[in-house]
Structure formats: structure tokens, C-alpha cells
Amino acid sequence: MMKSLLSSLTFNIIMRMVAGKRYFGDDISEESRRFRKIIEDSTKYAGAANAADYLPRVLSWFGMGYELEEIGTDTSSVILEWAMSNFLNHPDVLKKARAEFGDEIGQKRLVDETDLHKLPYLQSIISETLRFYPATPMLLPHLSSTDCTIGGYDIPRGIILLVNAWAIHRDPMLWDEAESFKPERFMNKSNNREGDDGGGGDGFNKHMPFGLGRRACPRIGLAQRVVGVTLGCLIQCFDWERVMEDEDIDMSEGKGVTMPKLVLLKAMCKAGPIMNTVLSEFANATYY
Template identity: 60%
Template sequence: MATSPYGDHWRNLRRIGALEIFSTNRLNMFLGIRKDEVKHLLWKLSRNSCQGFAKVELKSMFSELTFNIIMRMVAGKRYYGEDLKDEEEARKIQEVSEGDSSVWRCVESSRVCAGVEVLLLAGTDTSAVTLEWAMANLLNHPDELQKARVEMDHQIGQEKLMDEPDVSKLHYLQSVISETLRLYPAAPLLVPHMASDDCTIEGYDIPRDTMLLVNAWAIHRDPKLWDDATSFKPERFENGESDAHKLMHFGLGRRACPGAGLAQRTVSLTLGSLIQCFEWERVTKEEVDMTEGIGVTMPKVVPLEAMCKARPIMHKVLSESLHDV
């Protein structure tokens, strides 16, 4: 869908995505899957952190979370974790997430193959990368982390685990996510666009049918558009700097990411639950390394590690739902 030229095939893919996969009704149907996988993550983090701070490696946990959500949506099974029913099948599917395209030779329809592969790779890596960057930012900015925790305790409390409908009340959490996507967009280059007619962009004459790449990373850090552009300041989105034409982490127009709704729900529920259920600190006094990697998505070069300690809500979650995890 991302690279298909405009035409009947692209319109059909877009329609299927909008109506059958990423519609509001369909996403609501899969809410239970997202909540269940977030509880799996919370349970894994809590195993060694109920009595005090424990070091955890978050990159792999976020990848497992997002991959299992997508696979349960499309196949009804988990393919990462400790309760796998078919380890051989899980191994083959894991190869897909690691880029081994030979697994797809058994799929006869190239269109089905391409569609599922894009859904897996684009729908898992982008959300996992965003979660890792968000946690890294909060670890490097403990005042902002504390502000998000205070909002969570005030709006949700420690008597129940947050739910997706609660996100609308968590304005600062939403600002943290928006600021993370501004500084560290999962896809720094948006999907290719094509000039529908001759035009001029920044003084350059662009002939019709020219392929154009939009550098969202550069736009999001442009000091002409953003005050203190390279600083992590979630408060900027509380002050009205949310112009969609400046913040374009999911793209714009007909080529915008069709899975934006799923990504927003997954990231919001996961990040909010981590803030509600655990206290977080850096592994050392030094700031987390924020060096950016190279790829279609923009990973951290150094996988994120952190210290976490379960908060009181986690004991309640474990006592009520451990048998379901």
C-alpha cells in the first residue's frame, strides 16, 4: 500500500485497510487483545521489581508486545512469550519480524504476502520504536515523568488499571507522545509522494510525476517552525503548537499512514500503563544515550535499559489477573 502507485489497485488496498483492518469498529473489537498483551508486559516487568528496583531491557519487550498484538489480530495466536503452543510455527513467524523474506515463499498470492508483510513490519516496528524513544525521553527528563505520573494518579488513581477510554483525560500523556513523535518520528522519511502536476518547492522546479520524499525529521526540528526545536518540551502541545501541517509523524493526505489509529491506541495504553504501574529511573546517573540509528524506521543505536520498581497498583493487577496472563 505504501509504495503502490495511484490507481485501482491502490484504492482497493486503501479501502480494505480503512474498512476491514483499521476502522474504528475493528480496532474496538481488538481492544481486548491490546489490554491482554499490555498485561503480559506488566507481568514480565513485575517479576523482579516487586521488592525493589530491577534492571530491565525494554527494546525486546516492546517488540514482542507490538508483534503479538498484530499477530493475534491477523492469526489469533501469540508468537513471542513463554506460553507458545507451536514453537516451530512461532520460529518461522519470528523470522519474518527479523527480515527473512524466504518464509513468504509458501504464500501463493504475492499481493496477500506483500500486504501481510507490510502490516507486520510497519505495524510492529514503528510502535515499538516510539515506545522506546518515549521512555528514553522520560528517563532523561524526570520532572516530565513526574508530571505524567501525577496526572495519572489524579485522573485514574491506583485502584484500577488505566483503560483506552481514559486516554482522553490524560492530556499530558498525549503531549509526551506528540513530543516524542516530533523529535523521533518512527518513519523520518514519509512514504514516497508523486507530483501530480508541475510545481515549485522552495525555489526548485519540480516536473509532473517526480517522486518526492518528505523529511519529517527535519521539519519537526526546524527552528523556523518550532520554539526551542531540539528540546524535549511536551508542554508545547498544551500551548497550541499542534498544527497538523507541522507535526506529520503519520503523514498527510491520501498517503497518510492507515494504521495511525492502531499505533496511537497501542502507544498510549502501553506508555500510560508503564507510568501508572512502575517507578522508573536510569541505570546510571548518566543520561540515556539518544543516538539515532539508520533504517526505514529510526531505532536507538543503544537498546534501552532502565530500572523499574512496581507501584501499589501492580500488586492489585497481579492478584486479580495473574491467572489470565
């Protein structure tokens, strides 16, 4: 199952940042297993009630490291699983991405985060994945700080608000062919989050997988780098195929604060030529 591998990868990346040690491999400790279980349970059950009821106390116990670990681990792996499912169902998309890697990176070294700006099609795949399958479809709860009117609705001060990013991202009034997976739509800068008005000329940002404004998710930079480099390495290093060639990957959505796949992704891969270089570098590397 790709889900467990991707979760282990993102978990280990963030634990190296938070705790300065690896939590992955054959020699992982019982501490690691317990902590991973806490993260999985917290993410799974956070949607059972209003997260605001307990989140402040949890953060007071564990600090910001817990928030980074809980949210960053699960959402990054969810995004990666959806992205891989999408390009396996759209071989033409995978072919274009591999061609971009051949033109910009080659087969002599692995992609790293300094290369991401040279890979607009890879970034478009990620952006379109986040549009179609936002990792947090209802975003995070916000509290209205003053009385206001939104879309004709009066919102009193002190009300908890949930933004349905999933519905906005699939609104046919905002997106051409809203129910089609088309990374090319983000090749146009004006359709991207970084556009001058943020929304392709319509005066607001219609692409909001991480929220908007000052209260946007603070992990956006981390997620973009982790997902970009990881997905890039998977595309660069392996040839991917569906397990059942004549059947599309099941894209049914599961339940939770994050939006996992209902049917976990299974895929077949074959190592590409660059893996000889990668394995040789690993064999000669010194670890501390």
C-alpha cells in the same frame, strides 16, 4: 533490554488482530520465530534500496496483513523506546505524567484506551517524542501525480518524493527551542496535529510523524492507541530509574527505514501499588 520486550509486546498485539492467536510466551512455535525474523529483516533492509522496487510484489504475496505487521510492530516499539528514554532523561516529565494518572485514573484499575482523551500530558509526551524522534524520519515514498511547484522547486509528474520529517520537526524557524524536549508545547491545541489549520497558525501542519492528507499512514489510529495504552501502563504500574543514575540515557540515533536507538535502552523498574490489583485480576482471569 527494553527493545526486545517492547517489540514482543507490539508484535503480539498485532498478531492477535491479524491471525487471531498469540505469538508470545514460553510455548511460542517455530512458525512464530520464523515470521518474526522475516519482519525484522524486512524492516532492517528495506532502506538498502528503493522500497517501491519490491514492496508491491511483497504485498501481493502476503496481503495487507503483512504491511500492518511489518510497519506497525517495529514503529510502535521504536516510539515506545524513544519515549521511555526521554522521560528517563527528564524526571520532571515523568513526575508530571504520574501526577496526571493519579488525578485522572487512580490506583484501582489499569488505564485503557477510553481514558486516553483524559490524559493530555501523556499524549503530549508521545507527540513530542514523535517530533524529536520520528519513527520514520523520511516518511514513506510518494509519487507526484502532476507537475507542481513546492518551495520554489519544480516537481515533474511521476517523480518519487521523500519528505524529511526529521528536519522539519527540528527546524528552529518552525519550533521554539527546537532542540529541547518539551511536551508542554503540545498542551496548546493549536500546536497539535488536530489544530484547525494543523500548524499553530502558520497555515500548514508542521507536525507530520505519520504523513499528511489522504496519503497519511493508515495505521495512525492503531499506533496512537497501542503506544498510548502501553506507555500509560508502564508509567502507571512501575517506578522507573536509569541504570546509571548519574548518566543520561544515550540518545544517539541508529539507521534504517525506522529510526531505532543506536544504543538500546536499559532501565530499572520497581512495581507500584497497582501491580497487586493487576496480578490479582490476572490470577482470577479466564483465557480462551
